[in-house]
Amino acid sequence: MHSKFAGGIYVKGMRSSTLRWIILLASFLIALMTGVQLFWLNKIYSFEHKTFNTNVVKSIRGLYEDLPIADTPANHLQDLIEHPAPDYFLFRVDTDHLHYDSLVYYLKHELNDFDVLTDAHIGLYDSKAGKYVSEQYIPAAAARYDPSHTVLPNYHRNNDYVVLYFPHRNKYVLAQMNFWFISAGILFLVLIGLAIILFYFYRQKFLAEVQKDFVNNFTHEFKTPLAVMKISAEVLLQEKIVHQPDRLFKYANIIQHQTEHLQSQVERLLHIASTDRRDIPIEKVKVPVKEIIEQAVAKVQPLVDDKGAQVEIQAPEEPGFAILADRVHLELAVVNLLENALKYSTKPHVIISTGEEDGHLFISVKDNGIGIEKKYQKNLFKKFYRVPTGDVHNVKGFGLGLNFVKRIIDAHHGTIRVNSLPGIGTEFKMLFPL
Secondary structure: OOOOOOHHHHHHHHHHHHHHHHHHHHHHHHHHHHHHHHHHHHHHHHHHHHHHHHHHHHHHHHHHHHOOOOOOOHHHHHHHEEEEEOOEEEEEOOHHHOOHHHHHHHHHHHHHHOOOOOOEEEEEEEOOOOEEEEEEEEOOOOOOOOHHHOOOOOOOOOOOEEEEEOOOHHHHHHHHOHHHHHHHHHHHHHHHHHHHHHHHHHHHHHHHHHHHHHHHHHHHHHHHHHHHHHHHHHHHOOHHHHHOHHHHHHHHHHHHHHHHHHHHHHHHHHHHHHHOOOOOOOOOEEEEHHHHHHHHHHHOHHHHHHHOOEEEEEOOOOOOOEEEEOHHHHHHHHHHHHHHHHHOOOOOEEEEEEEEEOOEEEEEEEOOOOOOOHHHHOOOOOOOOOOOOOOOOOOOOOOOHHHHHHHHHHHOOOEEEEEEEOOOEEEEEEEEEO
């Protein structure tokens, strides 16, 4: 945990983090491009509507130039044209000088000249009669419309006027945007394809990390038992051990216990791998807290003896002080914290305490080691992270222990706190809801 960064492993962790940022950035860019495309489609839609309105007004102005239908100077013609509704145009005429058939004829040509190529309904309103005296429908080439159902609205004016109604104006405008819709659709499909590729790539990366997690957890869970067995085997190889039957039995028993532990862990890890899950499956039972601590200390006893460490257990004696937890995994979490506490001090003095605090049961592991600077504490539980510790180079590891402890605590819906001062020591406090 506390030694130099494990170069290649840490770089892989950084690459994984970088990959996530790249995927997030790519997703943001895809969303941004989609938003920009929709924005420009809306802009083009508005522009086509304005162009349609402008062309209709130009057609009406051309009609005024073709026929003497209003006694108004050319520079005032704009005042005679109204646009009371999106699909309606109204322009003033003088019925005394108007030949309706000629008006319709010239209006058709003006609309065609200015590319207004959609169907229209024309109505001539007589202000004296207070109604439309003539109506006519101008079909387009592909129109499918029944003009008999159209009722033109009365716009009450003190003068005669002609109303132009375009029933399919919106469809016509959308048809003018076919090129933009096709290009936007192609781009949208490309973006969707890219998003699918990114999702698939991230999914594959996730599956690869699940597999890697299994290997890492497998390695870490086996490391401590194997170290204990190695030390026990070295003790058993000493010549004088045959004259110390109690000690011989003790270390032989340790090897047997660790062998059984390794066997059970093989089965558990294979189960974790087969379930393809990132969380740790736990089986909660009620177990005495002090018993878990004592068994964890027993498992690292050879390391305690090898380091000449002092380990104190401060736990309530009452048998009712228990926790609902996965016995094996909680014990493993304590073992990991103990192992770290023993590693990073010259003369280890470890205090393991337990009790209740703010409605939680806590297990605390406090050491007198080298400590951890505040700026490094927020990254302690990340996979592969190892705190740089200056001249301490002799401790091996993969930066997995505290990450695994955090996962065990999370599986129990608990929390872990760190309190550390460089040169004085570190305390890890695990809290579990009662």
